[in-house]
Amino acid sequence: MRDAFVRALLREMETDPRVVLITGDLGFGVLRPVRERYPDRLINAGIAEQSMVGLAAGLAMTGRKVVVYSIGNFPTLRPLEQIRNDCAYHGLDVKIVCVGGGFVYGSLGMSHHATEDMAVMRAIPDITCFTPGDPEETEAVVPAMFAVKGTCYLRLGRGNEPRAHESPVSGWSFPKAVRLREGKDIALLSAGGILIELKRAAELLAERGIQAEVVSFPCLKPIDRDMILELTGRYRDLITVEEHNITGGFGSAVSEVIAETGAGCRVHRVGLKDTFTTVVGDQAYLRKIYGMDAEAVAALAEKTVKGYADEKGTDAGGNP
Secondary structure, three states: OHHHHHHHHHHHHHHOOOEEEEEOOOOOOOOHHHHHHOHHHEEEOOOOHHHHHHHHHHHHOOOOEEEEEEEOOOOOOOOHHHHHHHHHOOOOOEEEEEEOOEOOOHHHOHHHOEOOHHHHHHOOOOEEEEOOOOHHHHHHHHHHHHHOOOEEEEEEOOOOOOOOOOOOOOOOOOOOOEEEEOOOOEEEEEOOOOHHHHHHHHHHHHHOOOOEEEEEOOEEEOOOHHHHHHHHOOOOEEEEEEEEEOOOOHHHHHHHHHHHHOOOOEEEEEEEOOOOOOOOOOHHHHHHHOOOOHHHHHHHHHHHHHHHHHHHOOOOOOOO
């Protein structure tokens, strides 16, 4: 996802000389094309994230579009006051980019597990939050992020992760959700790089005779209310999956829409159960340990569908 971001960023820098990138002393390999083409528009602020965001705010006040780039929690939680007071409050064109959302840096422990960032960033007024699910969605949302006036947050995964989409997400319209797979028994929803687990879960469910719909939300705030309401009109149960704490994150955002509109649908939230991570390991291992990998999602979906079928006296596909 970070490589897709850099490709999209270079296109923006080529067409708009106001775009400036600030890095927190990292990413020199992946950012090499930026340094080679636009050395006067790449700034290394060092390991000083609060100063980095303050610098970004100052540059934005001179008319520049500033991208702040760092890993995990460091561009969000560490400089949160500067994001809130200096950038968002003044409506400045600062784009906060987190590479390593969720468990990407799992082996480095909880300080590097970005599992509260979506809740924190979407709670700040006037911040638009983008949560693409794979590299294809990343390339689709970056132009929209630059088109949005004001402060934005972009949550990325890592480099070389598998693509959930088999082809480019062309014609994406802000802030629409993206349907990855049609279904009829249950809907699986996600925001962020966990999308690949939903795709795999749907494949597992298909082998068990259950047709799961898979929908990705590349934009968390504002969220695609129309898609949520369409799904609640067709399904009794929705499963939301996020590599994040379930408190205040994607599942909460979906539940808020359903509660406010009175839609008759039950939401099952998959994510961290309001806890700190105490286990160290790679991303795949932590997803399994904390019950958000494909097997865990498929098991929950199967239990939910079969439980409903038992209530109605039908099979898992809804047949008498």
